[in-house]
Amino acid sequence: MEAKDSLLKVRILPNGPILVDGKVELTLSDGTVVEKDKLHLCRCGASNNKPYCDGSHVKIGFKG
Numbered sequence: 445m446e447a448k449d450s451l452l453k454v455r456i457l458p459n460g461p462i463l464v465d466g467k468v469e470l471t472l473s474d475g476t477v478v479e480k481d482k483l484h485l486c487r488c489g490a491s492n493n494k495p496y497c498d499g500s501h502v503k504i505g506f507k508g
């Protein structure tokens with residue numbers, strides 16, 4: 445993940461994802477490069493849309 449011409453704010457949300465706020469370039473495991481202004485990254489491992497959070501952390505009762 446690479447910041448693109450701006451400051452990044454990164455917060456770990458209690459019992460949820462990592463919030464990345466700011467322009468970033470993200471390289472996915474298949475080599476696809478995407479640019480985002482804000483994203484929520486899964487840290488519970490249960491998302492069906494990795495690396496993004498899809499709300500599954502609520503269903504599994506993720507604590508962290």
Ligand code: FES
Nearest residue numbers: 486488497500501
């Ligand atoms: S943190 Fe939300 S699905 Fe994993």
